[in-house]
Amino acid sequence: MSDITRVALDAMGGDNAPSEIVKGAVEAVQRRKDILILLTGQEEVLKKELSQYTYPKEQIRIVNATEVIETAEPPVKAIRGKKDSSIVVAMKLVKDGEADAFVSAGSTGAILVGGQVLVGRIKGVERPPLAPLVPTLKGVSLLIDCGANVDARPSHLVQFAKMGSIYMESIIGKKNPTVGIVNIGAEEEKGNALVKETFPLLKACPDINFAGSVEAREIPYGNVDVIVCEAFVGNVILKLYEGVGGALMKKVKKGMMSTLRSKIGALLVKPALKATLKDFDASEHGGAPLLGLKGLVVKTHGSSASKEVCNSIIQCVTFKEQKINEKIKASIQETQEEERESE
């Protein structure tokens, strides 16, 4: 069983559930033999969806869950109240050791709450950060934290830097990744109270490759691998990325369609443009992990299509193979022992 990665997949979460989620599960097992998917959701609906596909039947099992948590529901209430929801049932599979990982395109709030309450934190981790990859001109950077726990403390940010470095090195394969802290200027004395307090702690941290402050302007150019920030700021960065990108591409398309001449040009430009812009698409790399939990919890974009779901599932295999949680545990506990010694 040890070389099989068991993924509990929330079949009912996200804008395109259950059809695209189920399709993503099928694609994943068609591609890899070493995955077992535990698909949580309404049994009858899922059976019907699955009946459309040809795939190795033993690699997908349905686990019935009658309830669905909607995106607009208050997360804590939803996790507590809907015990038979696809999210709660799937997370319990991770908690009980029946699954190694959890993947969902559903309510971010519910996943963050459930991750902490049901799956539980690794001992010593103060706050589990949500860490999506953002596209850059050089590839991708890890933006940590974009979760729902705002108003972080400096010690949280230091843990984010460590966990993010482990993830970038082990999963993305970036050796000795650089770490930057989001700031409003390059100098050490700049910033808000949180950044000013955190900066020297990161500078003194022996197990990360700290590169100092990073201004938001530089993020898309990809000069820093792990971008550390408090969740409110991370959320603003993640969503503005999407907003500016979307609005600008709309403008570009409108410009191309504005004259007869430009329309002809657009036909000629289109294939090359599409290929280049594909690089600037982080969905190729799967979903965002919620790091520091006892099992792997991955949040994929709410609008995920099957490709992103499939990538997120396959990402879990690497996560397990690379023993990320063991590495995080060691890194966090090492620091705490040092702190105890120096007290």
Next chain:
Amino acid sequence: MSDITRVALDAMGGDNAPSEIVKGAVEAVQRRKDILILLTGQEEVLKKELSQYTYPKEQIRIVNATEVIETAEPPVKAIRGKKDSSIVVAMKLVKDGEADAFVSAGSTGAILVGGQVLVGRIKGVERPPLAPLVPTLKGVSLLIDCGANVDARPSHLVQFAKMGSIYMESIIGKKNPTVGIVNIGAEEEKGNALVKETFPLLKACPDINFAGSVEAREIPYGNVDVIVCEAFVGNVILKLYEGVGGALMKKVKKGMMSTLRSKIGALLVKPALKATLKDFDASEHGGAPLLGLKGLVVKTHGSSASKEVCNSIIQCVTFKEQKINEKIKASIQETQEEERESE
């Protein structure tokens, strides 16, 4: 004298100083009769620059200032130490009532410090915000605050909302502008401590058109006119706008140049694309005002060319005509009287 707007222009600040600054001054007086420019900087240098142009001589006067504040200098030290710098000399002209407005492409930090220390705040204004316009699919929105004073209080944000509304209505001509607060979700209970405290205050504020939370994703679509946030977040938004826009356009250009076919297409697409993207360029609207000061202080982009300098100068005329400062004064003092009455 009352229908002439007198602008103290820092001729030595910015990447393209003094040549583009002087050129911008010349363009402004060539376009409008009702402007007097007091050009501060090294007299000999400026005389030489001006000698290249034909323009109404009586509309530009040189005020000698021998020192220059560099961008990297610590702002407080620079303002205190360099009494004969182009920034300090120009700001003193505003303070002494010899100029109505100050325009500079120089060090943002020095301008923010100088604005508060030399020009001085309008009575009752707790903190003067820097409020640039950001381009959107519908035109522009005012992003307030992007200054250097981070860790704001709820009462500051309420004043930003009021001052921003006055600016958008009077200068940009947007009737009854909508106000949104940057947040990580649409619901009132979401957000960090600052946003949660500020939200009900904005909701209860009678003289603004509050539209609730705005997620960063929505900003580029222009559904809200005045975007209120704390300076750290505002700075991140402003700079990421620039970063994502720049990186994405680089990608688009690279894509267009990648094959022979796409190169031909690019030639056909270029003029139309350029015209459309011009709309997505906030420099058309001049610089960012530092609101709530006794005179007008305008910061133009460090890389400003003459066009942006000229637009920033002309913006000062509208600012004076529209009596923005009187309106801000009335709005802030009215609230304070109400507060006193209710105590």
